[in-house]
Amino acid sequence: MSENLWKKALELFAGGVNSPVRAAVKPYPFYVEKSEGAFLYTIDGQRLIDYVLGYGPLILGHAHPYVKKKIIEQIEKGWLYGTPSKKEIELAEKIRSHIPSAEKIRFVNSGTEATMLAIRLARGYTKREKILKFDGNYHGAHDYALINAGSAVSEFNVIISSGIPTSIINTVIVCKYNDLDCVEKHLRTEEIAGVIVEPVMGNMGVILPEQDFLNGLRELTKTYNSVLIFDEVITGFRLGLSGAQGYFKVIPDLTTLGKIIGGGLPIGAVTGKKEIMSNLTPEGKVFNAGTFNANPLTMAAGIATIEVLETTNAYDIANKASKEIAEELDNSLSKKNFKYTINRIQSMFQFFIGISKVTNADDARLANKDLYVKIHEKLLKLGVFIPPSQFETIFTSSSHSDEIVNLTIEAIHKVVSEI
Ligand code: PMP
Known part of the structure; x- marks a missing residue:
């Protein structure tokens, strides 16, 4: 179903999209039917845990x-x-x-x-x-x-x-x-x-x-x-x-x-x-x-x-989710024999493979983008949506509960063990 819409989109829009990064989801972007809390529901019937969150605005999750x-x-x-x-x-x-x-x-x-x-x-x-x-x-x-x-x-x-x-x-x-x-x-x-x-x-x-x-x-x-x-x-x-x-x-x-x-x-x-x-x-x-x-x-x-x-503990929940996921990702990556680094602050983080320190854009450009994309694609198949580009941020929200975080961590361990 997304595939059919994408065919039409390629006729209607330059590069098929209305904002370029959306075309980075391969082979074509999924189309969303509805969203709620930490989840996107695609028109193809998939439920995705969302760590893109509209590229940042949805700190309370979808449709709060x-x-x-x-x-x-x-x-x-x-x-x-x-x-x-x-x-x-x-x-x-x-x-x-x-x-x-x-x-x-x-x-x-x-x-x-x-x-x-x-x-x-x-x-x-x-x-x-x-x-x-x-x-x-x-x-x-x-x-x-x-x-x-x-x-x-x-x-x-x-x-x-x-x-x-x-x-x-x-x-x-x-x-x-x-x-x-x-x-x-x-x-x-x-x-x-x-x-x-x-x-x-x-x-x-x-x-x-x-x-x-x-x-x-x-x-x-x-x-x-x-x-x-x-x-x-x-x-x-x-x-x-x-x-x-x-x-x-x-x-x-x-x-x-x-x-x-x-x-x-x-x-x-x-x-x-x-x-x-x-x-x-x-x-x-x-x-x-x-x-x-x-x-x-x-x-x-x-x-x-x-x-x-x-008035709520929204920041605490979002920050905890980000911390736990980044820590488990670190755990997983540390078992591999490549250099990597994870930059995190509060409810935003990103990982870079192939380089041990990233303090400016030149460092970031040295990261293994292909491997990042591979991890993105494998996570997507397991129902976890992180940005399709190395150069975007992984965001968490107050709707990323312990249960959702645990599902994510499981997927991360599986994907990292396979790369
Ligand atoms: N400044 C920063 C730091 C941003 O991250 C963005 C968008 N991601 C913008 C400006 C532009 O905002 P908008 O997409 O709403 O035009």
């Missing part, structure tokens, strides 16, 4: 009953007003109460829009043009971010997307992740509007900041009057309610959010210092607008998701 109830309540009241609603105030207040850098907020509709706007804000505020980013960091699918980006960009061997003008490429400087010397060199010698970074890299697999990297970025950007932007589209409300900035206690000037704050509906947000945020239209001259910005349906799903995170 409370989030569902709140979405339905909002649907009864209409879903697009074209004028402000109380829900945007509620979600903004929640975000501001948890995210240390959040003073003012602008809601948009995707992480892509959020980082595009944060970069424009940094440029408008500093009156400078250049942006510094890191090799392998992915900040969405716009021109300023598709230079040495991670995620599907890397998976499909696109170093710099075709279609981006050279004049734009020349405004983006790329340093290696965890390389403060490179950052200092450029900040010292060039006028740089802003430094954008994933405080934990989730788009080359998981790569952690080395001690003092984020602190170093904070100090250097302060010294050279450059705007520090944390792209917390993945880490925001995943590493905890206060995101990576709370976890590492480093406060950026601007933060981009997405994924979890929309509870699984499309969202993005830019938040940060009043002094910078006030440059946005209609208060200032940095333009942003959106038909769907702060739409009440997404706001309702986001508020409900954060409420559950605030």
Whole structure:
């Protein structure tokens, strides 16, 4: 059945899909009939334990009953007003109460829009043009971010997307992740509007900041009057309610959010210092607008998701699942005669085979991607869905109960013993 849909999809969509990584599931992607808790149910009748979780937003698992109830309540009241609603105030207040850098907020509709706007804000505020980013960091699918980006960009061997003008490429400087010397060199010698970074890299697999990297970025950007932007589209409300900035206690000037704050509906947000945020239209001259910005349906799903995170032990369950699975995977892999490493933080992790330490994108590129894909394929046959790409993150949720974790561990032991 998925096979038939795929044949039609290949006629309808470039590469058969509407977002490239989805085509990485071979020989063709499975089509989903419904999802609930930790499970995806395919139209071919397979039940899969899901560790992709919509690529990050579903920290409570699929179709969480409370989030569902709140979405339905909002649907009864209409879903697009074209004028402000109380829900945007509620979600903004929640975000501001948890995210240390959040003073003012602008809601948009995707992480892509959020980082595009944060970069424009940094440029408008500093009156400078250049942006510094890191090799392998992915900040969405716009021109300023598709230079040495991670995620599907890397998976499909696109170093710099075709279609981006050279004049734009020349405004983006790329340093290696965890390389403060490179950052200092450029900040010292060039006028740089802003430094954008994933405080934990989730788009080359998981790569952690080395001690003092984020602190170093904070100090250097302060010294050279450059705007520090944390792209917390993945880490925001995943590493905890206060995101990576709370976890590492480093406060950026601007933060981009997405994924979890929309509870699984499309969202993005830019938040940060009043002094910078006030440059946005209609208060200032940095333009942003959106038909769907702060739409009440997404706001309702986001508020409900954060409420559950605030009032239950959701983080504990998700983190425990990730820890146990990563530990058992480590156990299994340690019996093999190859090098490997597992990078984990809270409810996100990834493993790399063939290399014993991964601290930047170059290291990640050395991992045995073919073996990763083989493990992904074998797990899928046993009903466990991890990302089809080495360069994505394995996520856990509060719906990954002990029983589900144990089923997963069993599958992992079997698969690793066979490779
Ligand atoms: N920033 C980061 C760190 C991301 O991981 C992503 C998407 N995976 C984005 C930005 C772009 O978000 P979206 O796909 O919602 O446009």
